[in-house]
Amino acid sequence: xxxxxxxxxxxxxxxxxxxxxxxxxxxxxxxxxxxxxxxxxxxxxxxxxxxxxxxxxxxxxxxxxxxxxxxxxxxxxxxxxxxxxxxxxxxxxxxxxxxxxxxxxxxxxxxxxxxxxxxxxxxxxxxxxxxxxxxxxxxxxxxxxxxxxxxxxxxxxxxxxxxxxxxxxxxxxxxxxxxxxxxxxxxxxxxxxxxxxxxxxxxxxxxxxxxxxxxxxxxxxxxxxxxxxxxxxxxxxxxxxxxxxxxxxxxxxxxxxxxxxxxxxxxxxxxxxxxxxxxxxxxxxxxxxxxxxxxxxxxxxxxxxxxxxxxxxxxxxxxxxxxxxxxxxxxxxxxxxxxxxxxxxxxxxxxxxxxxxxxxxxxxxxxxxxxxxxxxxxxxxxxxxxxxxxxxxxxxxxxxxxxxxxxxxxxxxxxxxxxxxxxxxxxxxxxxxxxxxxxxxxxxxxxxxxxxxx
Ligand code: AMP
Ligand code: MG
Numbered sequence: 001x002x003x004x005x006x007x008x009x010x011x012x013x014x015x016x017x018x019x020x021x022x023x024x025x026x027x028x029x030x031x032x033x034x035x036x037x038x039x040x041x042x043x044x045x046x047x048x049x050x051x052x053x054x055x056x057x058x059x060x061x062x063x064x065x066x067x068x069x070x071x072x073x074x075x076x077x078x079x080x081x082x083x084x085x086x087x088x089x090x091x092x093x094x095x096x097x098x099x100x101x102x103x104x105x106x107x108x109x110x111x112x113x114x115x116x117x118x119x120x121x122x123x124x125x126x127x128x129x130x131x132x133x134x135x136x137x138x139x140x141x142x143x144x145x146x147x148x149x150x151x152x153x154x155x156x157x158x159x160x161x162x163x164x165x166x167x168x169x170x171x172x173x174x175x176x177x178x179x180x181x182x183x184x185x186x187x188x189x190x191x192x193x194x195x196x197x198x199x200x201x202x203x204x205x206x207x208x209x210x211x212x213x214x215x216x217x218x219x220x221x222x223x224x225x226x227x228x229x230x231x232x233x234x235x236x237x238x239x240x241x242x243x244x245x246x247x248x249x250x251x252x253x254x255x256x257x258x259x260x261x262x263x264x265x266x267x268x269x270x271x272x273x274x275x276x277x278x279x280x281x282x283x284x285x286x287x288x289x290x291x292x293x294x295x296x297x298x299x300x301x302x303x304x305x306x307x308x309x310x311x312x313x314x315x316x317x318x319x320x321x322x323x324x325x326x327x328x329x330x331x332x333x334x335x336x337x338x339x340x341x342x343x344x345x346x347x348x349x350x351x352x353x354x355x356x357x358x359x360x361x362x363x364x365x366x367x368x369x370x371x372x373x374x375x376x377x378x379x380x381x382x383x384x385x386x387x388x389x390x391x392x393x394x395x396x397x398x399x400x401x402x403x404x405x406x407x408x409x410x411x412x413x414x415x416x417x418x419x420x421x422x423x424x425x426x427x428x429x430x431x432x433x434x435x436x437x438x439x440x441x442x443x444x445x446x447x448x449x450x451x452x453x454x
Contacts, residue, residue, distance in 0.1 A: 037317035040354070040390045040431075046313055047326050047355050051337065053365035054216040054285065061205055064196040066257050067214035068365040073190045075207040079183035083138040085114075087175045090129040090151060090164055091142035094172040105152070105165035113160045114139060131160050138176060145175035183207060193367040215365035220258040221284035222249045223276055224265045225292040225301065226343065231265075244420070245290040245341075245348045252352045253288065256360040268298040277304055281329050281336045285363055288356055291343030294323035301325055301340040309338060317389040317434060318354070320347035320417035326355070344417035350392050350429070353449075372447040377409035377430075379442045385432035391415075394426035397446055409446055427452050 038046075056070040085091065092108060100106040113131035114120045120139035124130055129146075130139050131153070138145075148155055152165040183189070189207060190200055196212065204212060229243040230236060246262050253260045261283065266276040273292070280287040293301040293314070302325050305311045309329030316324050325340030337359055341351045358369035377397055385391045393415055400406040409430060413422030428446040432438055 035315055037315050037322065037388060038313055040316060040318050043313060043316040043324075043326075044355065044358065047337075048358055048362060048369055051359050051362045054218060054363050056213055057216050058211050058213055060211050061201060061209055064201055064204070064212045064214060065198075067196050067212070067217065068257075069190055069192050069194045069196065069200075069212060070215050070365055071213045072188055072192050073194075073204060073207075073209065073212065075183050075185060075187045075189050077183070077207050078180040078185045079206060080177050080179055080181065082179055084135050084177050085132045085138060085145045085175060086134065086177050087132075087145045087147045088134050089132060089145045089147040089149075089175065090153070090166070091124055091132045091139050091145050092129045092166070092170075093124060093126055093142060094144045094170060094174075096126060097144075097146060097166045097169045100166045100169050102167040105167050107163055107165050110161055110164050129164055129166075131164075143172040143176070144170040146170050147175065193365060195366065215363070218258045218285045218360050218363040219283055220253040220260050220286045220288060220360065221280035222246045222253065222260060222262045223280060223287065223289040225268065225273060225289060226265065227268045227298075229265045244345050245343070248345065248349060249288050249290065249341075249352060252349070252357065253286075253360065256357050257364050258286070258360050268292065268300070270300040270303055273300050273304045274307060277308055277338075281308060281331050281338075284336060285334070286337045286339065286356065286359060288339045288341060288352070290341045290348045293325050293340040293342055305338050305340060309336070314340070318350075319386045319389045319391045320344060321351040321354070321392070322389065323347075324351050324355070342417070345420050346394070346417045346423050349423055353429070353447075354392075372449065375407055375428075375446050375448060376443050377407035377428075377446045378403075379430075379438055379440060379444050380408050380410045381440050383411060383430075383432060383438045385434065385436045385438070387435050389434055391432040393430050393432060394422050395428050395430050395446060396426060397428045397448065397452060407446070409444060 059067065096108060097106050108127060108129040111122055111128050111130050114136040116133050116136050119137050120130060122139065124139050124141035132145060146166050150166060150168045153161050189203055194200055224243045224246040228239060228241055230240050232242045243265055250260045250262045263276055263280055266273045277287065289301060292299045302311055302314060305325055305327035309327040311325060311327045314325040315322060321342055323342045327338040329336045329338055339356050341348045361371060362369045378400060383393055394412040395409045396412045397407050397409050400408045412426035413419065427450050428448050430444045430446045438444060
């Protein structure tokens with residue numbers, strides 16, 4: 001660990017002469033007005049600053065999956081609503097069966113039965129029983145349920161017997177579910193900010209919520225830029241490559257919970273870019289664009305952003321992902337976040353994780369903008385950092401064979417920003433601080449990106 005800090009100079013800016021000697025600062029010419037690299041944490045703070053949850057809407061409970069509650073959910077009901085049986089069996093008086101044994105069973109007269117969905121039409125008196133199903137309403141007079149297995153009645157579908165022999169006692173209250181034993185009327189069920197996962201939806205539905213108040217889903221428009229791009233599935237002509245970024249970004253945005261539109265590829269002119277961007281901001285809350293953001297002669301993203309909104313930052317001290325632009329545009333009463341991600345596919349993936357995903361989550365109303373689980377892991381090989389920038393490295397996390405409940409991390413392969421093979425192999429990322437190298441055995445903080453068996 002521990003390369004020396006150095007001031008931002010031509011070398012840090014990535015400018016090298018063919019003979020590999022660094023340019024002298026005086027030779028920078030027009031590059032001299034490049035902004036300083038913004039530290040990662042500052043850039044993240046600035047991107048999230050002022051982003052607040054989208055407006056509230058009411059959606060049917062069947063549409064609520066993955067949405068985030070905008071208001072606390074309260075219960076209008078007690079759960080259970082009424083006293084019911086926890087067993088298939090016979091509703092009886094505990095006093096009647098107190099002496100029952102298999103050698104000396106207690107025999108009761110069966111008055112009839114209480115099926116699910118029908119209120120009992122008679123009460124249980126001493127010496128009698130009502131056959132009852134799980135979840136059916138307890139009849140008056142009964143205070144416990146003898147499970148069918150503790151009687152001589154046949155298990156499963158059968159006629160209601162006239163008499164039943166009970167082989168074991170059950171005490172008063174046993175096998176009975178009381179009103180309010182699960183949820184009290186007026187109780188806070190779920191806090192605002194809670195995601196409607198399956199458990200939340202079960203509770204909301206059970207307490208009678210036919211609809212829920214949630215934040216609107218963020219709308220994310222995805223644009224690729226570059227005259228070299230053709231869609232996957234189409235043959236490649238000379239000097240062409242397949243557009244992978246817009247498909248990857250659409251998948252990342254959908255995974256983050258957004259409603260996504262892929263708008264396609266804008267050619268490398270400012271006019272083409274502006275036309276597609278105007279269409280995007282008319283619909284989207286977030287526009288994610290890749291390519292055309294660096295210093296190339298045909299890179300028009302920053303100019304297009306400046307035309308539509310305020311270009312508030314670009315160039316972040318990370319590797320990969322240094323060329324990165326962020327702007328906000330106001331369209332009517334809406335604010336649209338514009339992200340200009342680098343073109344290289346790994347830079348796209350990483351900068352989405354670092355900047356776009358947190359913004360989507362904030363718009364959705366989730367309390368935590370940053371949600372990836374972090375773990376400490378022991379590095380099994382040295383990994384190089386870079387001067388002046390955080391290096392985000394793709395890694396494979398695995399169980400440590402030497403230490404239970406601990407993880408080891410190794411590089412998932414080549415770390416250049418065009419290398420997708422090692423991105424797909426990775427299940428995590430680590431952050432190597434600026435001007436540092438890591439040694440084998442170093443403990444590192446890793447983000448888990450997916451389940452380790454996925
Ligand atoms: P740029 O910043 O536009 O110069 O792009 C940097 C690199 O990323 C170049 O190698 C591009 O060909 C590549 N690239 C840009 N956009 C895409 C895309 N949508 N899919 C795959 N590669 C891309
Ligand atoms: Mg390009």
